[in-house]
Each structure stands twice: as structure tokens, then as C-alpha cells.
Amino acid sequence: MTNYKTIVFVHGLHENAESWKSWKLFFEKTGYECHTPNYPFHDGIPDELRQNPNRELAKIRMNDVVNHYVKFIDSLGGVIPILIGHSMGGLIVQKLVHLEKGLLGVCITSASPKGVLSFKWSFIKSNWGAINPFKGNSLYCGTREWFHYAICNTLTRQESDEIYEKDVVPESRNIPRSSRFGDGMIDFNKPHKPLLFISAENDHIIPTSLNLKNIASYKDKHSIKDFKQFKGRSHSLCVQKGWEEVAQFIEYWLIKNTKI
Template identity: 35%
Template sequence: MKSKRPAPIIVFITGAFVTHNCWDQWKPFFESQGYACYAPAWPHKDAPAAVLRSQHPHSPIAQNGLQDVLKLYSDFIAQLPAKPIVIGHSYGGLIVQLLLQQDSVAAGVAIESAPPLGVVALSWSLVRSVLPMLGLFSSTKTTFLPSFSQWQNAIANGLPLTDQEAFYERLLAPESKKVIREALSLRARVDFRRPHAPLLFLAGGTDRIMPAVLNHANFQRYRHAQSVTDYHELPGRCHAMLGQSTWREDAAFVLRWLSELKVAAVAPQT
């Protein structure tokens, strides 16, 4: 009797300033398509957003650095029975790129990705949105919590007010200043010339904090001709793309990309 083929695995990688509940719609969508899905929480962030906000500014989240977050996902992936597909949003997109560099995944999708070291693009909306998040001239021993106004302008621009308020209440969490600043350090370096698993960049057409021009610059840095690197811009998507009314359409686009590459047929890890 022919043994049943194991389900391909997806690990969803959360970005900064939100909880892993941002994947609450995407995870069951891909599970319904036959994938085994996981969405691990960042260190010190496995709690409802309201609880995490109540701990600000002296939250243990302030201890997190880029290597702490990367290690959490690396260790989680290492105990899986096969190389997974990784899908990350924003800072999670940077983690996707770093995991591909480790050759530990079967494919990656970087949605509105925070760029690795050295990737730059001219954008006033980027500067205006990112600078406050760095918490410059303040102690890294405390966390940074965006105001609702900052959330509206940098993350959820263009959404109805009711959606902006609902997403803020359900998802917004304080963040480590250290982890944000280290995205600009050598810890966030990627070797763009080395071979890598298939990688898709998805950009939001109205994203202010990680604008499409920055995502495209990130995509263009990859130089290995035999490795699959794709880019697609989704019009009308702000940085809160995962929860917009178009989320199912966007998830379906990712599903088609994976299906066309046949990356579901992942060999077991050795």
C-alpha cells in the first residue's frame, strides 16, 4: 500500500510591532489547501496584544535583538521533519531572507520586507515612517510603542477608521528598539550572490513604511542567475496588507506561485 505523502510545511514569520495573530486568516487558508502551518511568536510576545501593551515600557520584549528572533525561527525549523516554506511580513521578510541564506528552507515569500543592510531607496514616506520607530536618543532598556496616529499614517494608511482601530487593538504590541536598530547593522547582512531557494517579493502599492520602490531595490540586489527570484507589486495595499479586504486574493497569489514552482515537494531534512 502506498504511504500517504506528508503535508508540506509553512512557517509564518511575524514582523515587528505586532503579534503572531496577524496570520489568523492566512494560516487557516493555507491549511485548507493541504499545508501544515505554524506561526511561532517572537520571544516574550506570546500573549494577547493588550497584555503586551500593559507591560510597556518595561517589557521583557526590550531584550530582543535580531539574533534572538532569527534563532527562534532557526531552532523551530531545525526540529521540523522537512525544510519548510517560510512566509514573512515586514521585519519577518528580513528574517525570511536571512533563513534562505542559511539554506534551511525550501522557498521564501517576503511580503513588504524590511531590507537587509545596504539596500536603500529614496522615499520621504520611508524616512518619515521609520525614524520614529528607531527610538533614537532613548534607552534600549525600554520598549517603543507607536501611537494610534503613527499606526494610521505608517501602517494602516487608507483603511477605514473602524479597521484601523480594530487592527490597532488586536495586533499592536510594544517593540524592542534594539531589534529595530539592528536591522541597520552587520547582523542584517545578506550575500546576494550566493545560490538560494526560490524567493518571492510582494510589495504594497500604497505602503509607506516599506514602499514598493524599496522592495524592488531589495529584489534587484539578488545576483545568482540560477536561483529563482520574483517580484510582484499589489496595488492599493498598505503595510497592513495581511488584514486588508484583499488578503484572500493576495494569499491565493502566493499559493499559485508556490504551485507553479512545485515547491510543495520538499525533501526531508538530513
């Protein structure tokens, strides 16, 4: 069942649905029914999760998260929703669109599928801590210093620390690791529903060049794939000052593409 007014938001790594609070309110005010489900073992207040994480989280791979969202979407009574994802959530949106579980897909500073790589130093430096193979199945929770460099590099350290306190949660290393292998595979030749890729000009952890490689990988000439870069922003553009501009652009794109 097609429903142009239902949105499922997909958060990224190192965060949970708390990060979508303002976006949920924004889109609800414009008439959308919004859902913000968490990844498995991500439910709770971020500060409390940092102090007492669920150790089962360490076992979770990317496909476990994808299947979790498939089950949630299937519980919506046949509704095929709009999908909006940030960071790893953007890659999960790509996977869900590939599985025909989304009406439209918005991928904000999206992690890339298998085989789509960046060799920029900022990308390697920002991601190494989480995927480090020498750390086994231990949970990862980056430091405030890492967070400022990788996620909030256009903000002051104080602004970055405030976002860290509010949003950051411990994470499974096996989600990003598995995304580099079979769990992150996309058939780029397959026709797909409209996709919008949004990048942040000064993003360290997901540089614009990686977003552009991701878009260029999709080969079907009849499928819509659009791109928008926001100047002067970092990876935290969904929560930093001016996030409303990003949300408004997405709203206009949704209106345009649900009329096709």
C-alpha cells in the same frame, strides 16, 4: 527532508502570531501544515501585552529572532519548510533562506537587508519612532495616529484603529536598529532557493521602490526571484480587506515553484 506542505509564518514588528490566524486557516484548508511561532517575548494577547509587556523584550536584536526561528525549524524533525514573512518577517525569511533553512521564501512588504535603503520621506517618517537612538533601550509602541499613517494609510481611521486594537504589540527598538548593521547582512552573490517579493502600491513604511532595490541586490542569475505588486494596498495588506487575493497568489506561486 523536503516537505512541500509545511509552512512557517514569520510575523513582523509591532505584531505577533495573532496576525496570521486567518492565513493559517486559509493554508490549512488547502492541505498545508502551518506553524506560527512568535518572536521571543511576544507570546500573548496583543491588548494584554500593550498593558503589561515583558521588559526583557527590550534587549532582543534581530539575530536573536533569527536564531529563535532556526531552533524552531530544527525542531521540525528535519523538515525544510516553506517560509512566509511579513515586513521584518520578510527580512527574517531572507536570512533563513540564506542559512538554507527554507525550501522557498515569500517576503511580503519586506524590510530590507543591510545596505539596501530608501530615502523617501514616508519611509523615514514611519520608521524613525522605532529606531530613534535617543530613546535608548525603551520599548516602542506606536500611537494609533502613527499606525494609521505608517501601516494602514489606505484605510479609514476607524478601520485602522480596529486593526490596532486587535494586532499591535510593544516592540524592541533593537530589532530594527540591528537590522541596519551586521544582523541584517545577506551575501547577495550566493545562490538561493526561490524568493517571491510582494509589495503594496501605497505602502508608506516599506515603499515598492525599496522592495525593487532589495530584489535587484540578489546577483545569482540561476536563482529564482519573483515580484508582485498589489495595487491600492498599504503595508497592512495581510490583514486588510482583500487579503485572500494575496494569499491565493502566494498559493499559486508555491505550487508552481515546488514542481521545479
